[in-house]
Amino acid sequence: MTTTAKVKRGRKFDQVIEGARRVFLRDGFDGASVDDITREAGVSKATLYSYFPDKRLLFLEVAKGECRRQAETAVEFDDTDSAPETVLTIAGRRIAELASSDFGRSVFRVCVAEAERFPEIGHEFYKSGPGLVRQRLIAYLEGAVARGQLAIDDIPLAAAQFAELCRAEVHVRRLFHLDETFSAKRRDGIVRGAVEMFMSRYGVRNRD
Amino acid sequence: MTTTAKVKRGRKFDQVIEGARRVFLRDGFDGASVDDITREAGVSKATLYSYFPDKRLLFLEVAKGECRRQAETAVEFDDTDSAPETVLTIAGRRIAELASSDFGRSVFRVCVAEAERFPEIGHEFYKSGPGLVRQRLIAYLEGAVARGQLAIDDIPLAAAQFAELCRAEVHVRRLFHLDETFSAKRRDGIVRGAVEMFMSRYGVRNRD
DNA sequence: CGGACAATAGACCGCTTGGTTCAGTTCCGG
DNA sequence: CCGGAACTGAACCAAGCGGTCTATTGTCCG
Numbered sequence: 001m002t003t004t005a006k007v008k009r010g011r012k013f014d015q016v017i018e019g020a021r022r023v024f025l026r027d028g029f030d031g032a033s034v035d036d037i038t039r040e041a042g043v044s045k046a047t048l049y050s051y052f053p054d055k056r057l058l059f060l061e062v063a064k065g066e067c068r069r070q071a072e073t074a075v076e077f078d079d080t081d082s083a084p085e086t087v088l089t090i091a092g093r094r095i096a097e098l099a100s101s102d103f104g105r106s107v108f109r110v111c112v113a114e115a116e117r118f119p120e121i122g123h124e125f126y127k128s129g130p131g132l133v134r135q136r137l138i139a140y141l142e143g144a145v146a147r148g149q150l151a152i153d154d155i156p157l158a159a160a161q162f163a164e165l166c167r168a169e170v171h172v173r174r175l176f177h178l179d180e181t182f183s184a185k186r187r188d189g190i191v192r193g194a195v196e197m198f199m200s201r202y203g204v205r206n207r208d
Numbered sequence: 209m210t211t212t213a214k215v216k217r218g219r220k221f222d223q224v225i226e227g228a229r230r231v232f233l234r235d236g237f238d239g240a241s242v243d244d245i246t247r248e249a250g251v252s253k254a255t256l257y258s259y260f261p262d263k264r265l266l267f268l269e270v271a272k273g274e275c276r277r278q279a280e281t282a283v284e285f286d287d288t289d290s291a292p293e294t295v296l297t298i299a300g301r302r303i304a305e306l307a308s309s310d311f312g313r314s315v316f317r318v319c320v321a322e323a324e325r326f327p328e329i330g331h332e333f334y335k336s337g338p339g340l341v342r343q344r345l346i347a348y349l350e351g352a353v354a355r356g357q358l359a360i361d362d363i364p365l366a367a368a369q370f371a372e373l374c375r376a377e378v379h380v381r382r383l384f385h386l387d388e389t390f391s392a393k394r395r396d397g398i399v400r401g402a403v404e405m406f407m408s409r410y411g412v413r414n415r416d
Numbered sequence: 417c418g419g420a421c422a423a424t425a426g427a428c429c430g431c432t433t434g435g436t437t438c439a440g441t442t443c444c445g446g
Numbered sequence: 447c448c449g450g451a452a453c454t455g456a457a458c459c460a461a462g463c464g465g466t467c468t469a470t471t472g473t474c475c476g
Contacts (some may be wrong), residue, residue, distance in 0.1 A: 010452055011443085028321065030238035034434060044454045045435080055434065113236065113321035115384050122384035128381050157376070157401050164376040168368040172338050176323050176330035193365050201405040220423085242464060252425045253465080263464065 015041045016048050020062045025106040029059050029114050056118075063114070063121045065090065066107045071128035074099055077140040084149050084203075085195055087140065092191035095133060095166040100174050100182040111176070134159050150202045158202060165194035223249045224256050227272045233314040237267050264326075270328045271322070274315045279336035281306055285340050286347040292357050292411075293403055295348065296370065300399035303341060303374040308382050308390040317383070341368050358410045366410060373402035 006093070019041025023032040034055055038045050052058040075091045083100035098104040115122030144150040152158045168190055173179045227249025231240040236274040242263055246253050260266040283299045306312040314341045315333070323330030345367035360366045376398055 012453075028238075028324075030236075032324075033432080035255070035432095044456095046437085047453055049435070050452080092468085099264055109320055112383060116317070117239075119385055123386070124382065126274045126384040126386055154401065157398065160376040161373055161401065161405060164372045165369055168365075168372040172334065175320060176334040177327055178331070178334055188367065193362065193369065196411040197405060198370060241462075243462090246425095254426085254467085255424060257465070258423075377420090 010047070010051070012041075012043050012047055012132055013051055016051055016058075017062060017065065019043065020058055021066065024059060024062050025066070025110060028110055029055075029117075059114075060118060060121065063118070064124050067111075067124045067128040068109055070098070070125075071106070071132055073103075074129070074132045075136055077136060079200075080140060080143055081114055084144050085199060087144075088195050088198060089191060091137070091140075092162070092166040092194050094187065096170050096182075096187045096191050098129075099167045099171040100187060105174055108171075122132065130163065133163050136161060149204065151204050152202045158198075162194060162198050165197060167189055168194070219373075220249075220251050220255055221259055223251050224259055225270060225273065227251065228266055229274065232267060232270050233274070233318060236318055237263075237325070266320075268326060268329065271319065271326070272332055273331045275319075275329075275336040278306070278312070278315055278333075279340055282337070282340045283344055285344060288348060288351055292352050293407060295352075296403050296406060297399060299345070299348075300370070300374040300402050301396065303371055304378055304390075304395045304399050306337075307375045307379040308395060313382055316379075338371065341371050345370060357412065359412050360410045366406075370402060370406050373405060374399055376402070 019039075020032075020037050023037045023040050026032075027036070034045065034048065036203075037058075038048055041048070048058070052061065073094070075094045077087060077091065079087060079090075108129075111121055111125040115125070134156070140154055141150060141152060141155050141159055145152050145155065170182055170187060170190060174182065224245075228240075228245045228248075231245045231248050234240075235244070242253065242256065245266075246256055249256070256266070260269065281302070283302045285295060285299065287295060287298075296297060314324050315337075319329055319333035323333070342364070346363055349358065349367055353360050353363065378390055378395060378398060382390065
């Protein structure tokens with residue numbers, strides 16, 4: 001109780017999670033057998049089942065953990081003093097990076113596949129991924145509007161638009177293996193396009 | 209040979225496909241058992257296996273068929289005489305509708321889930337869905353630029369941007385069950401936002 | 417009307433799965 | 447260095463899986 005453990009009841013807990021993480025992200029829920037996981041984790045079946053009552057709960061735990069990890073890599077807006085172009089470019093790069101990374105893609109795939117069977121995973125994913133980005137973007141945009149840097153009527157819509165623009169091409173083409181990688185250059189081009197489009201719509205200079 | 213059949217070797221062929229379609233779209237590849245499918249199709253196992261050598265091939269056939277169906281509902285650009293705002297609004301509605309429909313969502317989900325195991329399904333889906341939309345949008349935009357209606361430097365990027373803007377919010381929130389339906393009104397609002405943004409970036413009036 | 421033959425239903429097979437059990441081994445704090 | 451908790455490995459189970467096989471039904475042509 002004094003060290004690290006509280007809920008987790010044994011020394012191999014982390015091994016189990018880590019092994020399950022790798023196998024589930026690679027093979028999905030159905031594709032991963034419990035034996036695969038124990039092998040990957042270097043742990044016996046009995047040990048695994050001493051931590052988790054069944055495969056479903058183990059999966060939920062892993063999936064939620066990955067969603068939390070995803071949240072950690074999400075955008076943050078510290079430097080709100082710079083011009084919107086600058087702030088949005090930096091934020092956009094983070095969004096595009098996550099969308100094209102192996103990690104982001106794997107988590108997305110597995111959450112989409114199992115969102116029907118495990119609805120809470122769907123919610124968790126949204127909340128810690130697109131939802132979080134959306135929320136932080138909204139907060140930033142509100143500030144920028146108040147500061148007179150941007151002119152936006154429907155801020156939630158604008159936030160969704162910007163995020164979606166940064167994922168244009170990148171996400172879908174990686175998901176379906178049309179591109180095996182995205183160069184930083186190409187990604188930056190897409191982000192630049194997103195910022196340009198966003199600014200020409202909501203920048204203070206061009207009011208309609 | 210005189211009637212309807214040519215390739216398909218029996219009268220229950222369509223029943224099999226239809227049953228498999230329903231079960232696969234509902235439960236995915238692993239989630240669907242062959243017995244489920246025969247039950248749903250009202251057909252015996254032997255009958256099914258007389259048409260398809262194994263479950264994998266049946267799935268591929270169904271998935272490809274659904275991709276073809278998806279292609280049929282994709283955007284088309286007949287009326288290119290109207291103003292870009294009008295043409296894009298109509299096209300955008302089609303894109304947003306498909307993205308938020310049960311059909312579009314199911315096909316997307318199942319293709320994402322199995323794109324790793326069946327790479328050709330990933331390609332087929334892209335080709336008959338986002339890829340087709342992109343291609344047709346590019347063709348239209350090229351025309352509009354030539355006609356002097358729009359000013360676009362990177363047409364493929366612009367096409368991707370527009371399509372993505374129309375799917376903003378709609379797609380993700382439906383995928384993860386944050387909204388069970390999308391009213392036509394709300395959808396139209398998103399499409400209007402997409403068109404406005406697109407026009408303020410690429411409309412001929414606002415050159416930078 | 418009858419016989420040949422394809423289509424069919426569903427019992428059946430071998431195998432893998434998630435999950436359990438248990439006798440024995442390792443680890444670690446006191 | 448001891449005692450108990452954590453861990454192991456393998457054997458084991460029932461259930462469900464994809465796929466096959468055979469006995470029966472239905473159909474069509476002479």
